[in-house]
Amino acid sequence: xxxxxxxxxxxxxxxxxxxxxxxxxxxxxxxxxxxxxxxxxxxxxxxxxxxxxxxxxxxxxxxxxxxxxxxxxxxxxxxxxxxxxxxxxxxxxxxxxxxxxxxxxxxxxxxxxxxxxxxxxxxxxxxxxxxxxxxxxxxxxxxxxxxxxxxxxxxxxx
Ligand SMILES: [Zn+2]
Numbered sequence: 001x002x003x004x005x006x007x008x009x010x011x012x013x014x015x016x017x018x019x020x021x022x023x024x025x026x027x028x029x030x031x032x033x034x035x036x037x038x039x040x041x042x043x044x045x046x047x048x049x050x051x052x053x054x055x056x057x058x059x060x061x062x063x064x065x066x067x068x069x070x071x072x073x074x075x076x077x078x079x080x081x082x083x084x085x086x087x088x089x090x091x092x093x094x095x096x097x098x099x100x101x102x103x104x105x106x107x108x109x110x111x112x113x114x115x116x117x118x119x120x121x122x123x124x125x126x127x128x129x130x131x132x133x134x135x136x137x138x139x140x141x142x143x144x145x146x147x148x149x150x151x152x153x154x155x156x157x158x
Pocket of ligand 1: 089
């Protein structure tokens with residue numbers, strides 16, 4: 001049995017907010033999560049709530065939970081935290097550029113697992129039971145993840 005998309009996960013987010021996907025819609029992929037991932041999705045939604053409070057503007061989530069089929073379709077890694085309902089990609093135009101968001105997260109006391117500035121375009125964030133508070137940057141898939149927050153010209157910001 002699939003979970004009602006209107007299911008409230010946190011004060012600001014319903015399940016629908018974390019399973020919506022343009023790719024899934026376009027390709028007719030079922031992106032409903034198994035019920036046993038609800039605790040993870042709730043932890044993620046509560047984390048996103050705290051980020052939203054920190055930034056003081058609404059988050060726009062482009063990708064949250066990904067079913068295995070959707071993850072393959074978007075070229076996600078096999079071990080993606082998206083598949084476990086632990087990660088989301090977002091922007092926050094009301095606050096500022098993704099780089100500014102990453103800096104705000106780095107300076108905060110938020111207990112995220114990983115925050116990754118991805119291609120300068122959005123933030124990938126995950127929340128787990130044992131958060132590592134790792135800050136990473138990626139600009140080039142071949143180059144891979146860089147430790148810390150790095151500017152496009154290679155300057156270390158954090
Ligand atoms: Zn992501």
